[in-house]
Amino acid sequence: MALDALLKRCRAWKHPHLLGTKDLSKDDISLVLDVAEGVASLTDVAPLKGKRLFNFFVEPSTRTKTSFALAARRMGAEVIDFSPSNSSLTKGESLKDTARTIESMGVAFTAIRHSASGAPAFLSRLVRSAVINAGDGANEHPTQALLDLFTMRQRLGRISGLRVALVGDITHSRVARSNLWALRKLGNEVTLVGPPTLVPKDLDAKITHDLDRALREHDVVMMLRLQLERQQAGLFPSTSEYVKFFGLTRDRLATLRNGTIIMHPGPMNRGLEISGEAADSDRSVILHQVANGVAVRAAILLLLSQVGA
């Protein structure tokens, strides 16, 4: 698609910020995926030249931050990085001040990663730049979910009708929530898999504690990172017991149906929620997810840049 045609399509987008997939309609999601596809085929253009992306990561991140930077540069935008050394939760006051400071330096986009759910929503009330949620607490990580959907469509040729299993620590996962909301909008069947201590019953989704069965019944198996501190919090007894019931082990890899793909938002705990064999198998699309992240985030920047343009 040529740039002009792409920009024309972008005009259907109405959201000044991207705070979550919760706020997106089915059409919005399709639009992001289409624009991302268009972006992937663009060469030698810089539609966002002269604009600045503020990469505001109050919580550590490698891939998302790099992905945003690459996406911005690819569109011709400048990138300003800011990662405060002290990422404690009590940075609220400086969050406000930082936001105001950025505003005065003239940035078009702020990608924020923060440990507090709702921090991007808070920020969006204080600034005029387009706020992109790059992950907030256990709330949302919308660009991750969108790149996951993009990857599903790319690898399986469709999204419609796919049955998706989200496996692991759903309670603390923003990736799970963003995927759940987006897939629900698209009408897909989603199953949450994990121990009751890590799967909230209040999400109004189908839940199972039987991973073996789930693996046989789903087209997409998305493994989520298990934080080891959850064990200290009493949410599971030991890593070995977790692996026994909820790890995608070599044995379980062999039971996947033909065509089922394995996803993981990273970073992985190899040998814990996912075995090395599973991560590196031909079923795994994990590196495609990473690669697609750049196009999807570039698409988001392009879409947001056209709001009110």
Added chain:
Amino acid sequence: MILVKGGRPFDVLVEGGKIRKVGKISEKADKTIDAKGLVVVPGLIDMHVHFREPGREDKETIATGAAAAVAGGFTSVAVMANSGRICDDAVGVVYVKTKSQEAGLANVFPVGAVTKGLKGEELAEIGKMSEAGAVAFSDDGMPIMNAELMRRALEYAKMFGKPILSHCEDATLTRGFVMNEGPVAARLGLRGYPNAAEAAMAARDCYLAALTGGRVHLCHVSARETVEVVRQAKRQGIAVTAEAAPHHLMLIDEALASYESKFKMNPPLRTREDVEAVVKGVADGTIDAIASDHAPHTAEEKEQELAACPNGVVGLETMLGVVLSIAEIPFDRAIHAMTVAPARILGLQGKGVLEAGADADLTLIDPRASWTVDPAAFKSKGRSTPYGGMKLTGRAAHVIVGGRVCF
């Protein structure tokens, strides 16, 4: 001598800080207040506020808090012990009394800490504080997790005829909570405080009251299960009383979907079912009192992302309007819950009644006054309120404290 004339249910003549006469009064006074169209009730009592002084005068002082009280129609308040310098000894009690006399507005009754430093380890000097004027004891804001200590507190305070006001929250179940546990919290990815954490603690405290013969009062009941715990305990003859805060009579956890800190408090906003149960509990008397849990914070503190900002909103200046706007709570019951009930619970002699010889604390209410909440106009230093811009019906028109017109 002041004559309040023409109001419902009758005229009131006050003199020398006392009510001299009620009924149809024709004699002349130095000053006459035209109360036509107004309802005259005993001075309203808010038995649960936080004034922060001494120590956190940036949030609220006793003077600004007392000004907020009278502006909201309240002639008496009970201040919790968790000010900047914790009120856990007689010095703290005397300080509150002195400062409130200087302010000369509402009566400010000190609540002493149950345990030294609110640490939940050793009993504070409950006897000395009682003698100095503390009306009750509470570690409000901090639950007393040690059941043995709570038992001893109830036993010991009984010697002085004082109740223990329990901030009933099992803190092991609420670590890091931001809001009510349930579908909304699950959706927003915020840590929840389940109803069970309040109800379980309430049940424990009721049984300890039964065991000791002490008096326990449950603060800010928010969960439907807790209402049921109180109902059952009262049926069993246990000496328990309870209060509810206005926000738990009106607002629900769905409000947090905007991640706005003006909806963050402890206990958190619950569900529609909980609101209905708490309202019903107030209406049928299971919940004795309505109290604001007025909790002022600075704008800087509240203007943060939700997880970082402190719990609490101001309430003194909106409580009357909010409560009177709830159709399920009849006017007389609402007034009872803010006069007779708290006066009895706290043992306030001469308060909460309109009769000859009682203290001349009066609130004149215009029940039809329609007004819009403007936080910028608050007397309180705290401006974080869930009701900003909301239209309420019912407001205090005049407030008389100790025979003096204060509002």
